[in-house]
Every structure is written in structure tokens, then in C-alpha cells.
Amino acid sequence: MTTKPIICPKCGRLIGSSESSCSWCGTSRPPAWLARFGSRGALNGEWLIKTVITVNVAFYIITLLVSSRDGGGLLGALSPDRSALLFLGATGTVPVAELGRTWSLITANYLHGGILHILFNMMALRQLAPLVNLEYGTNRMFVIYTLGGVFGFWISCLAGVPFTIGASAAVCSLIGSLLYFGKSRGGTYGAAVFRDVSGWIAGLAIFGFLVPGINNWGHGGGIAGGIILGMVLKYKERGQETVLHRILALACALVTAGALGWALITGILFRFGSS
DSSP states (O other), rough: OOOOOOOOOEEEEEOOOOOOOOOOOOBBBOHHHHHHHHTTTTTTHHHHHHHHHHHHHHHHHHHHHOOOOSSSSHHHHHHHHHHHHHHOOOBHHHHIIOOOOOTHHGGGGGOOOHHHHHHHHHHHHHHHHHHHHHHHHHHHHHHHHHHHHHHHHHHHHHHHHBBOTTTTHHHHHHHHHHHHHHHHHHHHHHHHHHHHHHHHHHHHHHHHHSSSOOOOHHHHHHHHHHHHHHHOOTTTTOOOOOOOHHHHHHHHHHHHHHHHHHHHHHHHHHHHHHO
């Protein structure tokens, strides 16, 4: 049976048809079934990006179903009420300090207040995440997204923001990691990345000061968290993925799943317990 060239699951470079391991990083050629799985995007982070978007959309739909808001036109009907968002994991000083819902620092990253809110955040995630995945790898990308979002919301809590939701803090952490990458790497490519990401920051700043209700503390905290995580975790050219990165990503996935599961339970209890 003739083997085909495949993409190395570790470094992303090509493993030739006659090679039993990657000539760049030494990783052994994965089994044929696993290579086919990876060719569909499972090993390069595409599956993870789609999963995060799917979970965001699913929780947006759930908040609409749990919400008791009526009327207000089309946009009003597509905007969950505050109580539903609170019980499904919104964060801020009220949920964290007054209600003891520290886990909401995670769940708030998967909640949105309207159709335009989730649409803009998911479009930004879809554009930024593949580049972070390319330069940092799948596991580090997810760690940056998760912990950066938590850091952003933690900063906004320290700043006294009482109630906040949205994936923008986590998305901003991706921006921060790319900002660090571009500045650290330098050269033509690094400068281009830094310039493009700086445009995102300028747009966020203008949008945040012109539109009321934007959590600028969460945005700024997310960017700062992404820069710090980018420095600590390192991008591919500074260091290959390690077992620690995989463990951190798995821990982030398990904690996120647990927090979202608990939020879903409390949200259902709120909806049916109050009917």
C-alpha cells in the first residue's frame, strides 16, 4: 500500500511519502486513520474553532429559550433577558462578589446579549483564531482563549463592572497574543502581523468609546492577558508544544465543560422552577 505525504500533527510541516517520521521535529508518522482524521481539520485546530463557535451559538439559543422577554420587535425577540443571562453564567461584581459565582468568569465568555453581539464576536473569532493556531498551535490557542477571557473579566470585576457577558474578552486575548507574536518575531512577517492586529485594537478602542455599554475593561484585560500568555507559553518558533501545554488545554476544556454544564442546570432550574 502506497503512503501519501501528510501534514505533521505537531509542527504542521510536510512528512514525505517515504518518511516514517517528520524530518523537522522528529514526530512519528501517525496511523493512516488518524492522518485522514487530521486532514479534515481535527489536528490543526479547525475542529476546535468550530466547536467553540458551535457552543457559543448553542448557548445563545438556550438563553433565548430560557428568557421570558416578549415584544420589542425582531431585535428585542432575539435578545435574552437579564435574568436568563444571570442564571446561565453572566459575570461581573454582582455574580462574583455578591452571589459567589466565580465560575461565571468562564461561562460569561459563551453568552451574548443579542444577534449582532454574537455575530460580530464569532466573525472576529473566525478570523483571528486560525492565525493564533498557526503560530502557537491548537493547545496553546485554546489556553490563551480560555485563560485570557477569564483574565479580562477578572480585570473588569476589579474595575467594578457589575454585569457583563460576551466572547470579546477571550477574542481580545487572541489579539494580545498576536500583538506579542508580531512584536517579538519582528521581520517583514512579524511587522505585518503587528500592524494588522494594531488595526483591530484601534477599531475596538473607537467602538468602545462611541457605543455605550461596551466592557472596555474586559477588552483591555483580555488583550493584556493574551500578551502575558503569549510570552509565557511561547509561540512555535520559540518553542514546540509540550506535554504541559496539552495538560493545560485539557484542564481548560474540562473546567469549561463543567462550568457550562452547571450553568445549564441552574438555567433550566430557573426557567422551570419559576413557571
